[in-house]
Amino acid sequence: MIRVLIADDEDMIRTALAALLGLEPxxxxxxxxxxxxxxxxxxxxxxxxxxxxxxxxxxIDGVDTAARLTRALPTRCVVVTRHARPGVLRRALQAGxxxxxxxxxxxxxxxxxxxxxxxxxxxxxxxxAADALADERSPLTDRELDVLRAGxxxxxxxxxxxxxxxxxxxxxxxxxxILGKLGVATRQQAVLAAEERGxx
Numbered sequence: 001m002i003r004v005l006i007a008d009d010e011d012m013i014r015t016a017l018a019a020l021l022g023l024e025p026x027x028x029x030x031x032x033x034x035x036x037x038x039x040x041x042x043x044x045x046x047x048x049x050x051x052x053x054x055x056x057x058x059x060i061d062g063v064d065t066a067a068r069l070t071r072a073l074p075t076r077c078v079v080v081t082r083h084a085r086p087g088v089l090r091r092a093l094q095a096g097x098x099x100x101x102x103x104x105x106x107x108x109x110x111x112x113x114x115x116x117x118x119x120x121x122x123x124x125x126x127x128x129a130a131d132a133l134a135d136e137r138s139p140l141t142d143r144e145l146d147v148l149r150a151g152x153x154x155x156x157x158x159x160x161x162x163x164x165x166x167x168x169x170x171x172x173x174x175x176x177x178i179l180g181k182l183g184v185a186t187r188q189q190a191v192l193a194a195e196e197r198g199x200x
Contacts, residue, residue, distance in 0.1 A: 002118045005031040005048035007039035007065065008080075009057045013103070017052070020107035027111060036060030036068075043069055050114050054103075055081035055088065063088070067095040076117045080110070087198025089128050099123040138199040139181045147174040149200050152191045 004027055008014035011034075018029045031042040036057050043051060051069055053062035060068070066077035078099030079092050092100050098117045101110070102125055113123045138145065143164075150163040157175070161168045178190050194200045 001028050002026055002050060002114060003028050003030045003046065003048045004114060005029075005033065005039060005043055005046060005051045005075075007033040007036060007051065007057065007062070008054035009034050010054070013054075017107060017110070021111055021114070024111050027114060036062065036065035039065050040068055040072070043073055043075060047073065048075055049118050051075055051077045052110070052114065053077060053079050055079050055092075056083075063092045063095050063097065066092070066097045070096045078110075078113055078117055078123075080105075087196055089124065090198040093124075100128060101125040102128065138194070138197070140178060140194070140199065144174050144178050144181075145194070145200055147171055148178060148187075148191060148194055151175075151187055152195075152200065154188070 004021060006014055006018050006029060008017070014032055014034070018032050021027050022029050030046040030048055033039040033042050036053070037059055039051060039053065051066065053065050055062040057065070062079045062081070066079060069075055069077055076098040078101070079097050080101055080103050081088065082103045089100055099113045099122065101113055101123070105125070116123050140148070146164050147160055150160045155163070157168050157171050161171045164171070175187060179185065182190050182193050184190050184193060191200070
């Protein structure tokens with residue numbers, strides 16, 4: 001029996017998926033969670049074989065939840081998403097996610113992916129994988145990415161400078177370069193663009 005934890009903040013999707021997976025003779029849903037934080041707590045308690053995590057959850061997203069789960073427990077993680085962006089796939093794979101598929105797949109496919117992952121294999125939806133291979137690489141330098149990461153929560157130029165050990169003037173130059181390369185007007189827009197593409 002494969003023990004499965006499901007985490008999705010949309011009640012209807014989570015409960016429907018749990019009911020459908022519960023019909024499978026070799027799958028047992030041991031926990032249903034509304035957030036990444038709840039998934040971390042419940043996984044510690046229930047020790048699932050596979051965690052099925054929605055990407056877009058409040059607080060800790062599915063990729064960060066998976067990274068924490070796999071560090072803390074002998075479990076495997078599958079991330080499902082409504083918006084299977086190539087950059088997010090790269091971030092998920094770097095975080096150690098074992099499966100990645102869009103929510104548009106039928107429940108039977110999800111059950112098969114859970115079985116594959118539980119058996120020690122990895123699974124990435126073929127269309128998402130093809131898009132990821134064709135997706136652009138980051139035009140930003142490593143230093144520019146450091147600056148963007150350090151300011152992703154709205155930190156001031158001075159706070160970013162202290163975090164990355166640069167002068168405020170150098171940080172301003174990097175920010176100007178980032179905005180120009182990405183064709184956006186604000187740091188917040190730059191952060192969103194880089195996150196969406198999986199660069200930070």
